[in-house]
Each structure stands twice: as C-alpha cells, then as structure tokens.
Amino acid sequence: MQNDIKATHQKEAVEALKRVVKHPSSATDPAPDAPFGQPIRDALDEMMQICDELGFKTYTDPDGNYGYAEVGEGEEIFGILGHVDVVPAGDTADWSHDPFELVVENGVAYGRGVQDDKGPSIAALYAVKALMDAGVTFKERIRFIFGTDEETLWRGIAVYQQKEDPITHGIAPDSEFPVTYAEKGLQQSYFVGPGSTEFSLKMQHAFNAVPAKAQYNGPKLAEVKAALDDFGFDYETDENGITVTGKSVHAMLAPNGTNAVLRLAMALDQVFPDGPLGLIGRCFKEDATGTNLMGDVADEASGHLTINISNIEVSPEETRMQVDMRIPVTVDHDELIEKMTKKVAEYGYRYEDFDYLAPLYVPKDSELVEKLMTVYREVTGDDTEPQVSGGATYARTMNQCVAFGAMLPGVPDYMHQVDEQWELEKMFTAMDIYAAAIKAIVGD
Ligand SMILES: [Zn+2]
Numbered sequence: 001m002q003n004d005i006k007a008t009h010q011k012e013a014v015e016a017l018k019r020v021v022k023h024p025s026s027a028t029d030p031a032p033d034a035p036f037g038q039p040i041r042d043a044l045d046e047m048m049q050i051c052d053e054l055g056f057k058t059y060t061d062p063d064g065n066y067g068y069a070e071v072g073e074g075e076e077i078f079g080i081l082g083h084v085d086v087v088p089a090g091d092t093a094d095w096s097h098d099p100f101e102l103v104v105e106n107g108v109a110y111g112r113g114v115q116d117d118k119g120p121s122i123a124a125l126y127a128v129k130a131l132m133d134a135g136v137t138f139k140e141r142i143r144f145i146f147g148t149d150e151e152t153l154w155r156g157i158a159v160y161q162q163k164e165d166p167i168t169h170g171i172a173p174d175s176e177f178p179v180t181y182a183e184k185g186l187q188q189s190y191f192v193g194p195g196s197t198e199f200s201l202k203m204q205h206a207f208n209a210v211p212a213k214a215q216y217n218g219p220k221l222a223e224v225k226a227a228l229d230d231f232g233f234d235y236e237t238d239e240n241g242i243t244v245t246g247k248s249v250h251a252m253l254a255p256n257g258t259n260a261v262l263r264l265a266m267a268l269d270q271v272f273p274d275g276p277l278g279l280i281g282r283c284f285k286e287d288a289t290g291t292n293l294m295g296d297v298a299d300e301a302s303g304h305l306t307i308n309i310s311n312i313e314v315s316p317e318e319t320r321m322q323v324d325m326r327i328p329v330t331v332d333h334d335e336l337i338e339k340m341t342k343k344v345a346e347y348g349y350r351y352e353d354f355d356y357l358a359p360l361y362v363p364k365d366s367e368l369v370e371k372l373m374t375v376y377r378e379v380t381g382d383d384t385e386p387q388v389s390g391g392a393t394y395a396r397t398m399n400q401c402v403a404f405g406a407m408l409p410g411v412p413d414y415m416h417q418v419d420e421q422w423e424l425e426k427m428f429t430a431m432d433i434y435a436a437a438i439k440a441i442v443g444d
Pocket of ligand 1: 117150174
C-alpha cells in the first residue's frame with residue numbers, strides 16, 4: 001500500500017512537470033502584468049495552479065514578479081526557493097525531442113527546465129505533498145517561493161523581498177546535493193579608461209564565460225603577430241586578420257581557462273606601449289586569481305577569488321573592460337572594491353559597478369546544514385562533504401538559506417544545454433531526500 005502511494009506521487013509529479021515544461025518560459029518583451037514576458041507569466045500561473053490543486057494556500061503577485069504557496073501553521077517560515085523561468089532552448093533542431101513537450105524515454109525525462117529548475121521545484125513540491133498525504137503536520141509554515149527571472153537579473157525575487165515576509169530559514173533546490181553552504185559574492189563591473197586613436201577593438205562576450213576567441217584586424221598586424229609569437233600565444237590568421245585562441249570555461253572557474261581577450265590585449269600593449277592597455281599588459285596580465293590587481297584574496301570557507309575580464313572595447317572615446325569577479329564569502333566587499341579602484345586608477349581607469357550579488361554563507365556546523373547533511377546521508381548512504389560554489393542560486397537572497405539538490409553526485413549536468421534531461425529514478429530519490437529533510441526540520 002505504501003509503495004502504491006509513493007508510485008502515485010511519482011506519477012503525479014511527472015504529470016505536473018509536463019504541465020510546466022510546456023511553457024517556453026525564457027525572458028521576452030514585457031506584457032501587461034508579465035514583466036519578463038507572457039510565457040514566464042503563464043509558467044508562473046501554471047505552477048500556482050498546481051500548488052492550488054495540491055491544497056496549498058497560494059498568492060501570485062498581481063504584477064507577475066513572483067508567486068508563493070504555503071502549507072502549515074506558525075510564525076516561522078521554512079522557505080523553498082525555485083524559479084519558473086528557463087534559458088532559451090536555442091535551435092530546437094539540435095534537440096532530439098521538442099524541448100517544450102516533456103518526453104519520457106527509457107526512464108529519462110527530456111525537456112527544457114527538467115534539471116533547471118522546473119524538475120527540482122516539482123520534486124520538492126511533491127515531497128511536501130507526500131508528507132501532507134501521510135498526515136504529517138508542520139510546526140512552521142512551509143512556503144514555496146517561485147521567482148521569474150532567475151536566469152537573467154533576479155528582479156522578480158527582489159520584489160518579493162520588498163513586499164513579503166522574510167523566511168526564517170530554507171533551501172533552494174536549484175543546484176547539487178548534498179548542501180552548498182557557501183556561494184561566493186558575485187560582482188560584475190566595468191573598468192573604464194582612456195580610448196585610442198591608434199587602434200580599436202570591438203567584441204561582444206558575456207560576463208560569465210572565459211572567452212576562447214579574440215579578433216584583431218587593425219594597424220601593425222605584423223607587429224601584433226610578432227608580439228603573440230614572443231609570448232608563445234596561439235592564434236589563427238585569415239582574411240579577417242588575427243584570431244587569438246584560448247580555452248573557454250565558466251567564469252567561476254576562470255583560472256582553469258585560457259583567456260584569448262587578455263592575450264590579445266597583452267600583445268597590443270607591446271605594440272602600442274602608449275595606448276590604453278597598460279592595465280592588462282603591465283599589471284593584470286592573464287592572472288585570473290586577481291593577485292596582480294588586489295593581492296592574494298582567499299579564505300578558508302570558500303577558497304580563492306576568481307576574476308574574468310571577458311570583453312575589452314577600445315574606441316577613440318574610451319576603453320571599456322567587462323569584469324566578473326567571484327569573491328570569497330568572508331572577504332569585505334567594500335574594502336576589496338576600494339583597493340581595486342585605487343589600483344586601476346594608476347593606469348588611468350575608473351571602476352564602474354554593474355551588478356552585485358552578496359555571498360551566501362551558512363557555516364557547516366549550523367543546525368540547518370547539519371540536519372540536511374544527516375538526512376542526506378541517511379537516505380543515500382553517500383558521504384560527499386558540503387560544497388562551496390562560485391555559482392549563484394536564490395539561496396543567497398534569503399536568511400539562513402542553502403542550496404540543497406536536486407542533482408545527485410554523478411548525474412550528468414544538462415542545465416542550460418541542448419537535450420536537457422533528468423533520469424526519473426534520480427528525480428524520485430531527490431523527492432525522498434526532500435521529504436525526509438523537510439519532515440526532520442519542520443515536522444511536528
Ligand atoms: Zn536554476
């Protein structure tokens with residue numbers, strides 16, 4: 001009988017996942033009451049409808065920034081943070097299935113969002129549903145909070161923070177098991193300095209990846225090649241000039257990559273020594289730990305700082321460098337920025353803030369982390385230690401909140417990728433972990 005009930009919840013979870021996956025909820029132009037586009041609003045409404053059907057009390061922000069669903073009584077709130085938006089599917093022809101039509105094949109569910117973050121949200125939701133059906137009562141309110149633009153600028157969850165009750169503690173099922181108890185501070189910014197009339201650079205790279213290519217087709221091409229040769233840097237030549245080549249990795253792993261833009265800038269600084277790239281050529285070089293700029297910045301809780309300069313544009317008016325920095329959790333942000341601002345000023349640059357996400361740090365010996373780890377080990381028998389990450393989840397937006405699952409160790413990472421998929425057995429194990437953890441923390 002118990003197994004029948006379990007099988008029913010599993011089946012219902014997959015059906016619910018199908019309903020939310022069908023909305024292609026990546027950010028588009030705003031529509032009325034849909035600040036990040038109608039598909040995201042539709043996905044939010046669908047999720048809230050599911051919660052409503054399961055017996056949760058629901059509230060949807062009328063402006064469409066967030067929604068929440070609640071069960072249980074009490075002053076305190078155990079928050080479970082998810083998001084209904086997804087990254088775009090890209091060219092759907094590259095997918096083996098329609099990304100917005102959940103297909104289960106050989107026990108694997110395919111669809112955009114099944115790993116990030118529709119699948120994990122649904123797994124946690126049906127874990128709570130299983131507890132409700134088993135007659136478990138809760139000494140706190142369990143509140144699912146759904147954000148709407150996690151893949152872009154986190155404006156939806158910011159409106160939640162302004163308007164709604166803070167949580168007492170909680171989890172974000174939007175990462176990996178076991179627990180991520182530290183996420184580095186994430187600072188994106190610009191260094192802006194003098195331009196050049198001798199040469200120009202134009203490119204368009206994202207903040208969060210180490211660029212593998214950098215093109216140059218301007219004056220003194222032969223000299224630039226010679227400088228690259230002197231450094232021993234790789235490049236290709238064709239009718240478009242020079243393309244310096246490197247190795248792309250996520251910005252949080254910048255020291256493991258090879259940054260083609262920095263290598264080109266170092267060569268250009270050799271050829272145009274009175275130009276604007278001395279900051280790179282004579283100071284920063286290609287050290288993605290930022291030591292040349294700020295000294296050795298690290299802590300025991302979360303390791304070394306990383307920094308990625310992914311884009312450098314040079315025009316006659318200005319030079320603009322795009323900077324992504326992951327700051328260890330116990331390091332003072334303002335002091336660090338002050339130090340950096342002084343250093344870049346020596347090379348004629350000013351510091352310009354773009355976006356900052358404060359770090360997450362809930363110590364390993366805190367009650368929350370210890371309870372989650374105990375349950376995780378009991379259910380899985382796996383003794384992986386709590387994790388530190390340079391990545392960012394909603395957990396960092398709230399009090400006493402950590403990322404917890406839903407990917408088990410060894411599960412291939414399909415987040416943001418073509419053919420996003422999740423093995424259902426793994427999803428069901430995640431449901432078991434969530435049910436046991438939530439019962440241990442908020443069960444009466
Ligand atoms: Zn996510």
